[in-house]
Amino acid sequence: MAPQPSEGAKTAAASSSANSASSAAPDSPTRTLCGGLRDQHLLCLHYREDQRHGKIPLGCARRWLTLEQTSIGTGYDLSNSVFSPDGRNFQVEYAVKAVENGGTCIGIRTKYGVVLACEKIITSKLLKPGTNKRIATVDRNAGIVTSGLLPDGRHLTNRARDEASSWRNVYKAPIPISALASRVGGYVQAYTLYSSVRPFGVTAILGGWDSEADSGVDGQVGSGPKTGAGGKVDAAAVNKGGPGLYMIEPSGLYWGYYGAATGKGRQSAKAELEKLELQDPNCSLTLEEAVKEAARIIHIAHEDSKDKEFELEMTWISGLDGPTKGRHQPVPQDLLEEAEKAAKSK
Structure with missing residues (x-):
């Protein structure tokens, strides 16, 4: 008669069988989908053999799948050119998150012109006041303010200046704000x-x-046409201009x-x-x-970061009969101080 296993052996066998079944259960969040564990993540260890280079790792959508099976990234955020199954581009969404942590920037358009304002957070008391400006002049008739990563903003500003310069070289006139937004938006979208x-x-x-004003043609031989960029448009059909305000997002939209408004606040x-009802024709x-x-x-929006000091940066641009004569300029210091004083008192 064969010897019967002891009660201790039965218990150990049952425990081993349960653990094996648990690890193989399809719904278990701790099962090894692709390979080993590192920092509480399941790491893809798939590879192929190569005679010259040995083992070469293969990409896998499960590479950085967390043990909790979360839907954040799940491998579809490793490349900027890959969509997730539900149609999301995670790299663009992460860029939006970077903007949401930046200082608040706003633009106000009225029938008399445009005002740009920015909350520039002071990260150190050793910083020189007035440096690292967030608002820049693109052309004499246009300005730009960026929220998010400062180096990225500088690069985008330089690109906008290149587009404005290219337009002026071809058409001998300042670039329309709508055309500038279209060109810069297309450039941003290419990076996605x-x-x-x-x-x-x-x-x-x-x-x-x-x-x-009607744009004459500068720098050409002879008198040139009198009206329009290149003289191709009748004077009555020339767009007499006006204010323009556009916002370009990290997706290029x-x-x-x-x-x-953009930024943290x-x-x-x-x-x-x-509340200002700026869209009202009246x-x-x-x-x-x-x-x-x-x-x-800007002071109201700063309440979200009221424990941090900030500088208020502001520029404006008006029509030819306004205070800036159609040029993008910083707001005069006396008016800026008066506006800040009134904002702090409310």
Whole structure:
């Protein structure tokens, strides 16, 4: 008669069988899908043999799948040119997150011009005041403010300047704000198509004034045509210009706005901009009033980061009969101080 196993052996065998079944269960979050574990992640260890190079790792959608089976990335965020099964581009979404952690930037468009304002967070008391500006001039009739990664913003600003310069060389006139937004938006979108690049970690707000004056042709032999860029357009059909405000997102998407906001305090800023009813044709907000409103809105949006010091940076642009004569310029210091004082008192 064969010897019967002891009670201890039965218990051990049952425990071993249960553990084996548990590890093989399809719903167990700790099962090894692709290979080994590292830092609480399942790491893909698939490879192929190569006579010259030995073992070569293979890519896998499960490479950085967490033990909790979360839906964050799951391997589809490793390349900028790959969509997830539900149609998401995670690299672009991560770039948007970088913008959401940046300082608040806003743009206000009125019938008299455009105001750009930015909350520049002071990260160290040793920083020289007035440096690392977030607002820049693109052309004499256009300005740009960026929120997010400062180096990315500088590169995008330089690209916008190149586009404005190219337009001026060809058409002998300042670039329209809509055309500038289209070109910069296309450039940003190109950085979402290839695995060798990453999206821009900035959202840009473009503001400017399309000139009301007829554009003559400069620098050509002879008198040249008298009206329009190249003289191809009848004087009556020339767009007499006006203010323009556009916001370009990390995906390359851009829209025209009456009031735009981005950055950490964008929700509070948008709520305040909506109260101004800038889209109303009867809105009579002057540029000076828009400067004061912009300062007030930036201070309200700063409540989310009130433990940090910040500098208020602001520029404006008006029509040919306004205070800036159609040029993008910093807001005068006395008006800026008055606006800040009024904003702090509210």
